[in-house]
Structures are given as structure tokens and as C-alpha cells.
Amino acid sequence: MNKNSSNIMALAPNTSNKRETVCIFGTGDFGRALGHKMIQSGYPVVYGSRSTQISNLIPKDAEVLGHAEAAQKAAVIIIAIQRQHYNFLTPLAEVLRGKVLVDISNNLKLNQYPESNAEHLAQLLPGSKVVKAFNTVSAWALQSGTLDASRQVFVCGDDVEAKQMVMNIVRALGLTPVDKGSLLAAQEIENYPLQLFPMWKFPMFLSLGLTAFFFFYCLALDVIYTYIYEKNNFSFFIAITIPNRVCPVMALILLALVYLPGIFAAIIQLYRGTKYRRFPDWLDKWMLCRKQLGLIALAFASLHAVFTLVTPMRAFVSWRTSKGIISQVLNNKTEPLNNTNAWLSDSYLALGILGYFLFVLLGITSLPSVSNNVNWREFRFVQSKLGYLALILCTAHTLVYGGKWFLSPSAYKWYLPNIYMLSLVVPCAVLVIKFVLIFPCIDKPLTQIRQGWERNPKHSH
Amino acid sequence: MNKNSSNIMALAPNTSNKRETVCIFGTGDFGRALGHKMIQSGYPVVYGSRSTQISNLIPKDAEVLGHAEAAQKAAVIIIAIQRQHYNFLTPLAEVLRGKVLVDISNNLKLNQYPESNAEHLAQLLPGSKVVKAFNTVSAWALQSGTLDASRQVFVCGDDVEAKQMVMNIVRALGLTPVDKGSLLAAQEIENYPLQLFPMWKFPMFLSLGLTAFFFFYCLALDVIYTYIYEKNNFSFFIAITIPNRVCPVMALILLALVYLPGIFAAIIQLYRGTKYRRFPDWLDKWMLCRKQLGLIALAFASLHAVFTLVTPMRAFVSWRTSKGIISQVLNNKTEPLNNTNAWLSDSYLALGILGYFLFVLLGITSLPSVSNNVNWREFRFVQSKLGYLALILCTAHTLVYGGKWFLSPSAYKWYLPNIYMLSLVVPCAVLVIKFVLIFPCIDKPLTQIRQGWERNPKHSH
């Protein structure tokens, strides 16, 4: 959906010579890739290298000089060497005085050094203006010109003008600079490219674990039990029937788990009588991954919706339908419309549709570009009012659908409760406690606490 | 979908001591919450307070001093007191000269004062550099660290350096500063957190009203009429059948209402012979909420799609299907395939699917992050060409589906027209007038007018 003009620019580069020379220290992979791209964008490039003999690896339009000579030719010097070798720059301190040094280094693990590479460089060369940039871009992406991924380049530095110069280079390469403030932000910027969905890890493992549990639970009760006691081979239930039992259960439980930490927080605040004490660590972490839990719940709900809609197309279902009709014909009696059944079937479908609709709405408002256009009051309205409404509708959907199982003894195969009953425990608990919390006698002190009031001010420290 | 590195930072705060001291005037809830967060992010914090005795409410790592002393310790002073008490700052004018004052106040209602709080502060203390910031962030969100909502902090001020200093603090707290220009923007920034979907109000009320009307209309004709005259209890129609009649009607009418104001505007411009006169107020307001009308129409269309797909799963429908088959069997005749029926059923389904597909495409391009990547020419192409195509397809879908009702007398229960016919009035009118407007003899003067030409220049004022 995104049409990107820079791509075209890459194919028809503006080879204007008005750009100022840029110096690159280091002829490693990233130094070369960046040099190629800069030459394409019209920058004269000078490499600073130990061996000034022309290497074949270096882009052919670039000059190669000794470090000191190269540095003298440019106002901006890109330091494409590893942190361990920064020490060799100290003898060059005089040449580099007043120059803009761009630290593009990355580490191999999070918080590898006590201070960031860029800050380390700034300490080694206090006379230079160090700017952190380009470390979030991959050499491969620069090389191939296919920057499908984020075009954002995080830039930070203490000198505003130096930062502006680097941001101009970033823009000229067809990338989008994002000002991250002073050099103190360098640590965060260096950690950024090493992350692999950090906020998603716990929610993902939790859902995988629960999914596996419920899958085997269903497998045991629906396939193995049936095979042993009723001699029916329903192994094909593995493809659709069982996933379509596990998905709604997961969606409902995860949605309830989104609202559970808020309830814990309220109880803790009520008990402590203050909001000025930190929550336990587990609760903090849980609250931070609510959005991810909600999105995974939405994924399960979507799968449930599609699995359900696909039902009439299944060979098993059409076989069962014809069997039912044929048996009616052979018994020569037409069953009248069962009004209660019609009500139950229509209302659980309608509840499910409305719940899912609200759920999707919540998902859309969690898109970064949408939530940025929503103020705090609106966000609270959507996420808490509409969120609880979605939870109520989905729980009601499950209750209406699975209600009949509670009393039927056939639902307790091997004395185990049906999966529907298990799925209702958490959401019902959340809804009941929430219902208690909105009673005025409890809601009033809670609101006061959240506005800064404290029951025992002297205990707050 | 959004992985947020700042969350992790919040858990492992960078308690570096390199940050400069920040002073906070006022120990109210927001002042304390901001102080807590700043200390977590490595800022030394000094509170300026009337009573310098250590209050238990203040974060324990913060210092508490008199206002003058506290102000001397910092270059940036956050004014966490209410507008009514700003006057007490005038005696401190000398101490505050040259300092950056951050106005974080909010009002209780829109445009409460003739000038914004920040401008008022700047007038009281002309020697200080006033910056508006942080008023869009909630104390509760700062406190709990769970900034799921927008991380944007609107910043405005007349002094560029002062603004830069405040924006650096904003970034250090893990938030995203958004530069809103000079202090004149303060009024807008102060109004922002008080809004609750202002652009959605009219479209929402309109759709609620229309929905209620059509719901009771259907209830009367489909349930009550049937119960009275045919003695059939179809009360369960309330759950799915009636919503699935109301939703498509609402979607079609609202989609047509998106394009109706454009047609009014064209007619008014043709009549007046100029584009340089303001439209009547109601038309201006209507044009401003077209996007919201379109999105609500999309929501109704989506509900209609799901309600329809769910049909084969309804107990009522499977009962009706078996009844039909059984009656064929008992009468011992197999009905041949009715080719006209097959054509009608397939073509209204196909028209609906394609119309809905274009509709969803329009919805996706209205996502802020997508529409920002689209230029004016592309936007016009999508919204006007594809939009009208969607309207044509959806109208055709309704015509093919409901066409048979026009001639059937059974569609006029209680002499009232069927809901399908009502739904077609607005879209057909829009399409017919639009068709007239694209005739060259009308399109040519309209295009000229829109390019700035005027029929009677002297009347334009």
C-alpha cells in the first residue's frame, strides 16, 4: 500500500556533484556497502585505510588514502571499524578535532559494554562531535537497494549541527532519520537491532504451552476416548474439529488474561492504600505485555471464526447432514422447527459475531498509526469500555453455546470436565471481580488512590 | 504488532548521572508522577514547594526546597501547578529569568480561557522561555509505566533551544516528542486531551438513530406482522435475521451519504459560478465527517458479511433446507436446476463480494500510515474512482438481490415498502446525479470553476 518514491530515486540516482565529500574509515563489508550507496546518491567518498594501495573491493569511484589524509578531506567521517580498534584513533585526535564522527557500530549482545560504543568514542576523542547513526540498517539491504523494511535510521548526538549534517546524509540516501536526542540514547540505539520481538516472548511461550495442553486434552477426550469406547475412528478431527475447539478456548482465556493484571493492580492498590509503591515485578511485566496477549487472542479468535465458517464445506459435515435428512425421510416424519433451538443457535452466533467485531476494533486501534491519533481519554474509552464489552460478549457466546454441557453427564468423559468449562474459569472470575470493583463503596476509594490520595502517607516509603 | 523498546528500558532504567537537574514546582499528583519517572530515567529532581519539610509523598530520591532555591538549581522548571495560582510566580520573575518553564497544565473544558495557559504564563513572565509539553500524558500512565497508548508528547514554544531541551527530556522518558511549532499552538494542545472522538459524534448519532428506526421497521414487518397474520412465532429473527437486514441497508445508505455532500458542493458551485465562497455550515461539517461516515459504513458492511456467511450454520436455516428436500422426496419429484436463479444468486453474491473488497481497500487507505504514503493524485484516484465503483457495485448487489420485491405485492405489508426499497433511494439518487454531472456540458464549467475561474467575479464578495 506504500508507494515509495525513494526506490525510484535509487534506480535513477541523482549524481549531482554538489554534495560534500564524506570520509569512511574502514573497508569492511558495511563500510563498502555504505560507500557504494553514498556514491550512488552523489557523494564523493574517500576511504581511510591502513594500506593505501587500491583494493578491488572498494567501489571504483572512491578514493583511498591514509587515515589522516582522508580525514582532512571531509567534514563527516564514518567510523566503520569495530569498537576493539577504536584506540588506534587516539593518535589522530588532532586531525579529527571539530570533525563529525559517525559511530555506526553494533555489538554482538545486549548491553555488552557498560557504556555505549558511541559514548566510548566520544570519551576517546573529546574534541570531535560524535553522532550515532546507521547501525539499524543492514549492509545487505543497503547493497541490494531493496529497503522493504523500516527506512528509519535512529540518530543521536550531543551537537545539534553535527546531527543535522548526518540527518541530511541519511535523507539523501533515501532513508528517514529519527532524532533520538542526546548521545545518552546511544545505548538504546545499539541494543535495538539485536532484539527479536522481546515483548512477544512471554505471550508466545504462554500461548504455545496452553495450546499444546488443550490440544492433547481434546485429542484424548474426542479422538482417543471415542476410538476406545465407541470404536469410531475420528482421527480426522485433528485437522479442523480439534483446532476449532482449542482456538476459541485460547482466545477467551488470553482475552481474560489481558484484563486480569488490571484487577490484581486494583486489589493491591486498595490493600496498600496508595499508588506510590511499585507493583511486584511479575505484575509489572504482565501489564507490559497485555497488548501482545490481546493480539494473540485476536489471532486465535480469527482462526476460530474462519474454522467455523468453513464448517459447511467439510465432507464430514455434509455427510452428517444428509444422514440426518435421510433418516427423517425413512422414518417418514418431518421434525417441526424447535423454537428454543433456533433462539439458542441464533443468539450464540450473534453474540460471537458482535464480540469478534469489537475485538477486531480493539486490534485496529492498537495499530501504531491509529493509536497515535487517539488521545489518552479516547484510548481509555476504547481499551477499557469496549474491551470489557468484548469480554462480556465472548463469555456470553461461550456460555450460550456450551451451557448445555454443564448438566450433561456425557460431557464428563473419564471424569474430566469438558474444555468449554475450563475455558470459562478465568473470564468468569475476571468479570465477577470487576463487577465487585465497580460498586461505589469500592470504586470511590480506588479512584481517590489513583488520583494521588494515600491512606497511610507515612507508610509510603 | 508493535514491539516497544522503551518498555524494556523502563524495567532496566539507565540510572546514569549525566543528566542535568530538573526542577518541579508543585507536589500534586502529576508533579510527583513526573518526578518519579524522571528519577527512574536518571534525572536529578528538585521540588520547589511552599513547605520545605520533607513530605512523604515526594519520591525519596528528590530534594525539596523553597521555590526560589529550587529554581536556581535547574535550567528547566516544570510548572505543575494550576493556572489559578500562576500569579504567585510573578515575585519569582527575576529568579526565573532566562529559565525554561514547562507548562503542563490542562483545563477542565474546551477553550475555557480566552488565551491558553502557556501563553498566560509567558505574559506573566516575559523573561522566561515558556514551553508547552506533557499535558497529553496521564499521570496514571506515567506512574504505572504502561504507556500502551500514544507515546506522543506535543511540544510547542517560541524559543527553539528551550524546545530542544524539553524534547530531549521527553525522549529520555521513553516518549516521542512532536514539535507543534510556536506557542500559538498551545491552545490546540490544551484542548486535545479533553476531546472524546469529536469527529465521530455526528456520524455515530446518525447511525444509531437510523439503525434504531430500521430495526423497529423490520421488527414490525417481519416479526409482529407475521405473528399477527400468519400466527408464526419468528421472534428469534431478532438475533440474526433482522440485524442482517439492517446492516446492509445502513452500509449502503451511509456509503451514499459519503458521496452526497460532494454532489451538493458541485451543484452549489455550478449555481454560484465560483468556488471562492464558503459552503453553508452544515455542508462544511458534513464534508469534514465523510471519512467517519465511510468507516461506520464499512463496519456495517463487515457485520453484514459475517452475518451472511454464518447463515448455513443456523438451526432455522438447516431446518428449512431439510424441510425443502424432504418435501421434494415425498412429492417424488426432483426439481431441475433453475438457470435464472443460479445466475441471480451467483451474480448478487459476486457483486457483493467485489463491492465489499473495494470497500475494505478504501478503509485500508484511510489508515493514517497508509494515507501519509500516498500523494494527492493517488488519494483522489482511490477515494473517488474506487469509491464510486464500490458504491455502484453495492447498489447493483442490492438491486439484483432485492429486485424481485418491487413487483411482488407480498413485499408491501401494511402498505409499507420493503426495507430494500428504502435503502436504494439515496444511493440511486447519488449515482444518477453524479452521472449527470460527468456529462461534458456540465463537467467542463465545473472543472473551470474548480481551477479558479469565476462566472461573475464581481459577485464573489
Added chain:
Amino acid sequence: MNKNSSNIMALAPNTSNKRETVCIFGTGDFGRALGHKMIQSGYPVVYGSRSTQISNLIPKDAEVLGHAEAAQKAAVIIIAIQRQHYNFLTPLAEVLRGKVLVDISNNLKLNQYPESNAEHLAQLLPGSKVVKAFNTVSAWALQSGTLDASRQVFVCGDDVEAKQMVMNIVRALGLTPVDKGSLLAAQEIENYPLQLFPMWKFPMFLSLGLTAFFFFYCLALDVIYTYIYEKNNFSFFIAITIPNRVCPVMALILLALVYLPGIFAAIIQLYRGTKYRRFPDWLDKWMLCRKQLGLIALAFASLHAVFTLVTPMRAFVSWRTSKGIISQVLNNKTEPLNNTNAWLSDSYLALGILGYFLFVLLGITSLPSVSNNVNWREFRFVQSKLGYLALILCTAHTLVYGGKWFLSPSAYKWYLPNIYMLSLVVPCAVLVIKFVLIFPCIDKPLTQIRQGWERNPKHSH
């Protein structure tokens, strides 16, 4: 979903008189529209015009003076005249010295002049500070106040302060300035509004061509062949049956075409032994439109999903179902459940659902606001790991569904292969080659090459 406070501002304009006078040279359509909007936003506006007699076209609150006089009244002068007439500004050079000139001009075609209009203006008037802005906004949108489209205004210029002044004006008009760096970016900014989805052209034409081919292929085999040899009139297949055959085929082929260029690139790199040589042009272009190909594939997959879900509602399908049941009844035999059939039907549905689910996930991560929140490592994980998984699942879905056709002679009408078989050629080829490429003996040298290693360094130039 986007609630926009500026819209409200437009209705209740802040008519503060604190803003500084802006001068506009030229009284053409855009000059007048901009003047209207600026007056609404509280700016005093002076027009510079050849004829200083009051024109009725000009907003009534604006002053009209000669060019020199008007320019003296303001620090910012908007040049709303065409590039061909820039020469008349040279005599005014002295008056315009030190002023901020805002070039808002557009060209009629891409790269019309060797240098951008703004650079041309800067060369003519070297003493003035030229800023490029506002050319991406339409006069009609400014006039009508309905800026539903992008509110972004690209701004570039060599003087930072001049750029800040213009960006403040942009913000005051309720638009969002985007800093594009130095004046060198003007060419790109001037080309921007002339584009009409440039990256989408090739993918769109490719898909239209392929769709037409497959449509007529199906029409011939499914409708015409049946009509000629079986005397059955299945012309209504045109509405749903044939589109639902073409859509999945297109989705699968286009998805495979997303991954094919990556495979070509790997083979070329392995063959050349270096990554430091440009790919052939066609491959470069192909790689640049992979995202668009993928999104079109997703659109076809979505249509396929809806067309499939709608199946049970078709008159033809319900007729076929009843016929099947009635023939069972009349033959007085009930068919038992065919376990193999149940497995096949359930597993191709499940494979399709999971493949589509991953496909939608890929689509969501390609939304600009989501991909901006994802680092390179995460993007690679999603797009390459999950992307290949989606391709595998979709290919398996097709194989399980269409597998039976390979051996059946009835699938070879007119000796032509069935459309399913054609659709499998490209995806299977991609998967097989990809499978070969991940063998360690091939993967290892490829990884080395991509890290910058070269087999024959001397050949790289």
C-alpha cells in the same frame, strides 16, 4: 479511525493577530487558496501583483501592493508564479535579499528540467533563502478545508532558520511539515505529486494479464467445453465458479513470484562469487516490487477465501446437494462416512486457513506504521521465515485439493492441463530450488559472499 483536531480548528479559526505578515507573489488559483487559508489561520496576508488595483478574486482581508512594496512588508514571501516567469524576480534581487522565498511550484511531467524549480530560483536570487514547500498540497483541498488526504507537507531548504519559519507556517495551517533536508531534495519533492502509484504499475499489469489469461482458459474448459460436449449450460459459472478458480491460482503464482527473484539473486551471486556487482536491471526492478506483488497476491487470496465461504449460499450448490441426498434416498441406500475423504477435505481446508492466516500476518507487518516498529532482524524473520512457511502451506493446500486431478483423464479436456497443475509450476520450482539452497554445502559459500567475501576479488570490477 483518525480523529483530527485540526479540522475543528478550521471551523473555529484562531484569528489571533500575533502572526507575522506573509507575502504572496502571484494571484493565481493556488496563491489565492493559500491566502484564504492563511487569513483563516490568523496571518495577515499581502499580495504582490503587477496590477495593484483591487481584484475581486483576492480574499477580501488581504492587501494588494506592487511586488517590491509587498515584499518589504514580510519576511516570508511565497512565490506562487510559474517557473517560466521567475526571471522577472531578478530586478527585485535587492528587495528580496535575506528574505525567505517559498517555492511552491510544480511541473507538468517528471524531471521536466535538469534542475529543480527551487534550485533554479536559488541560483537566480543567491541572496535569498529559498525553501521548497506546499507543492504536494492541492488548492482544492486547501480551499474546501477537507484535507482527508495526507496532511504532510514536504519542506526542504539549505537555511535551517528559514526552513523553521516555513515549517511553523505549515503547522499553523493544520498541516504536518516533513523535513526533507537540503535543497537538493527539491527535485524529488517536485516529482512526488506527479506520481500515480509508480511501484504498482508492473505488478498490476502483470496480474491483469495473468488474470485475463486464466479467466479465458477456465471459460474455455469449464463453460464452452461443457456446453459443446455435455450440452450443459453452465454460463453462470462466470460469476463465482471461475473467479474462484482464477483467484487462488493467481494468489499462489504471485506469492511464488515474490520469492523467485531472491532465488535468482542467490544463484547469480553464487555464480559470480561476489555480491559487489549489480544485478541485471530486470532483477533489480523485480526485487523492488516484491512487496506490491505480495499485496496483490494477498488480495487474490482474500477474494478466494470469501468466494469459497459463500459457496453454501449459492443456488447451484444447494440444488446439487439436494439432488445428491434425494438420489441416495431414492436408491434406498445411505452412504457411510468415507474416512479418506473426510481427511482430505479437512486437511486441505486447514492448510488453506493456516496459509492464509500467515499471509494476512505478512500483510499486516507490511503496513508502514507496523514495519517502522520492527527492526531489520525481526523483519527478516517475519518476511522470510513466515513468508516461506505461508508459501509451503498454500502449495500444500493446492496439492491436497487438486492432487486427484493429476491422474484423472477427465482433467485433460482438449488435451490441456487443468488450471491447478499450471498454478503449481512456479511455487514448486521455488520451493525445490530454495530447498537445494539451504543445503550446507551451498548455504555456506552464499553466506560468506553475503558477508562481503569474494571468490575472485580481481574480477569484481
